[in-house]
Amino acid sequence: MKKQLIYSLILSLGIAGSGCSDLLDTTTYGQQTSETFYKTDTQIGEALTGAYLQLRVTWNEYALDHCLIGDCTTDDALKGGGSEGDMGEMYDMEQFITQPSNAEVARRWRLLYGLINRANDVIYYAPSAQGDSELLERYTNEAKVLRAFGYYFLVTSFGDVPLITEPTTPDAVITKTRTPKEKVYELIIQDLTDAKDLPAKGEYPESDQYRVTSGMAKAMLAKTYMFTYNYVEAEKVLKDIVDSKKYKLLPQYGFNWFKEYQNSSESVFEIPNQMYSKNVATGTNVPHFFTSRAAVAGYGGYGFHCPSQDLWNAYTADDPRLTYVFTHTGDRYVGDNQDQDNSVSPTGYHDYKMTVPAVDKAGWDVWLITYNIRFIRYADILLLYAEALNENNKSGDALIYLNEVRKRARETDPVDPRREKQVYIPATTSNSLPDITTTNKDELRRIIWEERRRELAMEGWRREDLIRQKRFGQVMKAFATKYNTTKGARFDENRDYLLPIPQSERDRTNNAISQNPNY
Incomplete structure (x- = not known):
C-alpha cells in the first residue's frame, strides 16, 4: 500500500475518529458506501487499514483503556492522577461504584464496536471485490482476527452483547438486542479458526510486519478457550x-x-x-x-x-x-x-x-x-x-x-x-x-x-x-482488609464480574439492550 494512502486514511479514520460519539454504529457508512467503495483489492486493503487504526485513535487508544481497566480495578495498581476527581470515572471503577454512565466503560464499548464494524466491512465486501483473490482472502482473515479480538474483550467485559456480523446503518442498530455470550464465543472461535492459515511471524514483508499473524490468531483462540475453561x-x-x-x-x-x-x-x-x-x-x-x-x-x-x-x-x-x-x-x-x-x-x-526515556522519545x-x-x-x-x-x-x-x-x-x-x-x-x-x-x-x-x-x-x-x-471478589475484599482501604470493600460478587452496559447505548435502543445485574 502506498504511503500516501496510509496517510489519508490515518487523517480520515484516526484523527477524525477521535471525536466520534456513536458507539455500535461507528462505521464508515454514509461516507463511503458499497456503491462507491469496496470494489477492488486496493480499496479493501484501505478499509482494513482503517480497522487497524481503530486501535490507535488519538487520545482514545485501546491500549490506554486496556491498562487502566485491566490493572487499576485490581490489586496491581491505583488510578493515581492529581486527585480523586482527576479521571474520576477510573476512581469510581477502582472503588466498584461504577455507574452505567461511566465514560471509561463507554470508551471500551465504543472502540471495540468501532473495530468490529470496520472489520465487518472488509469481511462482507472482500469476496465480491476485484483483484488478487489470495490477497483478498488474506485481508478477510486479518479482519476476522480483528473482529474476534473486539468481541473477545466485549464478551469478557460485558457478558452478553449485541452480535453484529455485517455492515449496518444507524437505524438498524437501534433494534439490536444482546446475544447470549455462548453464541458470541462461537463466532470468536470460528473467526480465529478461519484465520489459522494467515502468514506466521516473520512471513510478512518488512512493510507489513505488524499485521496480525496466524500466531496472534492462535493466541486469542487459546485465551478464548482458557476463559471458557476448555483446557x-x-x-x-x-x-x-x-x-x-x-x-x-x-x-x-x-x-x-x-x-x-x-x-x-x-x-x-x-x-x-x-x-x-x-x-x-x-x-x-x-x-x-x-x-x-x-x-x-x-x-x-x-x-x-x-x-x-x-x-x-x-x-x-x-x-x-x-x-x-x-x-x-x-x-x-x-x-x-x-x-x-x-x-x-x-x-x-x-x-x-x-516510561520512555527522553533519548527514546522519537x-x-x-x-x-x-x-x-x-x-x-x-x-x-x-x-x-x-x-x-x-x-x-x-x-x-x-x-x-x-x-x-x-x-x-x-x-x-x-x-x-x-x-x-x-x-x-x-x-x-x-x-x-x-x-x-x-x-x-x-x-x-x-x-x-x-x-x-x-x-x-x-x-x-x-x-x-x-x-x-473466579477469585476477583476474594482478592479485592482481601486487599481492602489488608490495607484498610475502601478499594475492594464494596465489591459485589453478583455485579462486579461484569461492567455495566453503557447507558447511552440503552437509551439509543429504547432499552432493547438490557442492563447487567445490580447496576
Missing part, C-alpha cells in the same frame, strides 16, 4: 504455538520494553506507533498518561496507572523483574537531566513499562511519540500453556514451561542499562527464583497464577485473569 482445546492450540518455533523469550526480561527490541521474537501482538510526519498522528500518548505527574525529564505526565504496594510485595526482594516493573523517586535515565520524581504517586511507584512533542505497545508476549503463552497442562493433569509437563519463564527472569540483569541512577537494585544470588518442582495440581495452579501476576504486571491482564480464575 483440552486450549492445550492443543498453545502446543501448536510453542511447537511452531516462531517465538522465543528474549534473553533479558527488560529488553521487551527497549526501543531496539520492537516486534521482537517474544512479541506475539504489538501495536505500532511509529511517527512518519508531524502532520500525521501515528504516534502514541499512552506513556504520557502513565508518566509521573511531577516535572520529570523536562515535562510532567498525568500520573495515572501507579503500581501498588501489594504488587511490589508479590515479588521476592531478589527478583530482577522488580527493576523493569517499577520506577522510584531518584531514578534517572541515561540522557535525562533530572531524577525521577514520584512524589505525586499514591504509592511512590510509577510504571516502568510505559516524535515532535512529548504528547505524541514513537513507542510500540507490547500487547501479547510469548511469556504469556508459555504460562497459559503451563496452566492448561496442569489442569489436564500433566503437571510434570507444565513445570517445563513455567520454569522457562522463571529461568529467564533469574538470568535478567537487575541493573537497568537505561538508567544512570537506580535507587533499588535487587540483590540476586545463585539461589534466586529457583525452579518449581511440585507436581501437586492445586499447589502448582496457585504458583502459576502468582507467576502470571509477576511476569505480566502492569500489562493490563490482571483483571481478566482474576475473573477467569
Whole structure:
C-alpha cells in the first residue's frame, strides 16, 4: 500500500475518529458506501487499514483503556492522577461504584464496536471485490482476527452483547438486542479458526510486519478457550504455538520494553506507533498518561496507572523483574537531566513499562511519540500453556514451561542499562527464583497464577485473569482488609464480574439492550 494512502486514511479514520460519539454504529457508512467503495483489492486493503487504526485513535487508544481497566480495578495498581476527581470515572471503577454512565466503560464499548464494524466491512465486501483473490482472502482473515479480538474483550467485559456480523446503518442498530455470550464465543472461535492459515511471524514483508499473524490468531483462540475453561482445546492450540518455533523469550526480561527490541521474537501482538510526519498522528500518548505527574525529564505526565504496594510485595526482594516493573523517586535515565520524581504517586511507584526515556522519545512533542505497545508476549503463552497442562493433569509437563519463564527472569540483569541512577537494585544470588518442582495440581495452579501476576504486571491482564480464575471478589475484599482501604470493600460478587452496559447505548435502543445485574 502506498504511503500516501496510509496517510489519508490515518487523517480520515484516526484523527477524525477521535471525536466520534456513536458507539455500535461507528462505521464508515454514509461516507463511503458499497456503491462507491469496496470494489477492488486496493480499496479493501484501505478499509482494513482503517480497522487497524481503530486501535490507535488519538487520545482514545485501546491500549490506554486496556491498562487502566485491566490493572487499576485490581490489586496491581491505583488510578493515581492529581486527585480523586482527576479521571474520576477510573476512581469510581477502582472503588466498584461504577455507574452505567461511566465514560471509561463507554470508551471500551465504543472502540471495540468501532473495530468490529470496520472489520465487518472488509469481511462482507472482500469476496465480491476485484483483484488478487489470495490477497483478498488474506485481508478477510486479518479482519476476522480483528473482529474476534473486539468481541473477545466485549464478551469478557460485558457478558452478553449485541452480535453484529455485517455492515449496518444507524437505524438498524437501534433494534439490536444482546446475544447470549455462548453464541458470541462461537463466532470468536470460528473467526480465529478461519484465520489459522494467515502468514506466521516473520512471513510478512518488512512493510507489513505488524499485521496480525496466524500466531496472534492462535493466541486469542487459546485465551478464548482458557476463559471458557476448555483446557483440552486450549492445550492443543498453545502446543501448536510453542511447537511452531516462531517465538522465543528474549534473553533479558527488560529488553521487551527497549526501543531496539520492537516486534521482537517474544512479541506475539504489538501495536505500532511509529511517527512518519508531524502532520500525521501515528504516534502514541499512552506513556504520557502513565508518566509521573511531577516535572520529570523536562515535562510532567498525568500520573495515572501507579503500581501498588501489594504488587511490589508479590515479588521476592531478589527478583530482577522488580527493576523493569517499577520506577522510584531518584531514578534517572541515561540522557535525562533530572531524577525521577514520584512524589505525586499514591504509592511512590510509577510504571516502568510505559516510561520512555527522553533519548527514546522519537516524535515532535512529548504528547505524541514513537513507542510500540507490547500487547501479547510469548511469556504469556508459555504460562497459559503451563496452566492448561496442569489442569489436564500433566503437571510434570507444565513445570517445563513455567520454569522457562522463571529461568529467564533469574538470568535478567537487575541493573537497568537505561538508567544512570537506580535507587533499588535487587540483590540476586545463585539461589534466586529457583525452579518449581511440585507436581501437586492445586499447589502448582496457585504458583502459576502468582507467576502470571509477576511476569505480566502492569500489562493490563490482571483483571481478566482474576475473573477467569473466579477469585476477583476474594482478592479485592482481601486487599481492602489488608490495607484498610475502601478499594475492594464494596465489591459485589453478583455485579462486579461484569461492567455495566453503557447507558447511552440503552437509551439509543429504547432499552432493547438490557442492563447487567445490580447496576
